[in-house]
Amino acid sequence: MVPDVSQWRSAAAYDYFDDSSVPDLAWECLRRNTSYQREFAELTAEGRSPDEMHAVLRVRWGISFRNKSGPDGSG
Numbered sequence: 001m002v003p004d005v006s007q008w009r010s011a012a013a014y015d016y017f018d019d020s021s022v023p024d025l026a027w028e029c030l031r032r033n034t035s036y037q038r039e040f041a042e043l044t045a046e047g048r049s050p051d052e053m054h055a056v057l058r059v060r061w062g063i064s065f066r067n068k069s070g071p072d073g074s075g
Contacts, residue, residue: 025065035062 017025030036039060043053058064 030061030063 017028020028040053040057043056048056054064
């Protein structure tokens with residue numbers, strides 16, 4: 001997943017940060033992390049179940065998903 005950086009200087013593109021919670025901000029940073037993206041893709045390619053992926057990611061990255069999350073960050 002390659003993030004869209006075309007509007008990175010636009011303050012309006014980041015207005016949603018003003019109302020974001022700390023976990024939301026942490027998720028936003030993590031989902032942009034190329035190492036995390038690579039590991040998520042590898043786990044997906046291995047055919048891991050969502051529960052297995054959650055367990056691995058929780059241990060390695062210290063995260064817990066509230067909702068099911070897609071590779072594009074939608075949940």
